[in-house]
Amino acid sequence: MLPEITVSELSEKLNSEDKFILLDVREPHELNYAALTDSRLEVTPMSRLAREGPKALSDAAQMQDATIYVMCHHGNRSAQVTAWLAQQGWKNVFNVRGGIDEYARQIDQSVGFY
Helix, strand or coil: CCECCCCCHHHHHHHCCCCCCEEECHHHHHHHHCCCCEEEEEEHHHHHHHHHHHHHHCHHCCCCCCCCECCCCCCHHHHHHHHHHHHHHHHHEEECCCCCHHHHHHHHHHCCCC
């Protein structure tokens, strides 16, 4: 079973001082339509991960014990990346169920829709 968090849980995390990485795996053009702003946000498109593997990740995200919440538009690509990272040995990686679309609909419409 894929480890996941809800957008409500993500909202609580974003409002905390917790140390984690919010990994957005959407493509750069998608960020123009909807985006979160947080110092813990890192953008590494799934296409880049497919080409470069774990080397595409930041140094912090390459630490296999880092807590990483993976997000995309609806949660499908992020689920694939979450499963892939877990298979590669990451221990604390979680899919954001519903992605940024569900976050915008349930938590904060100002992040945008597309």
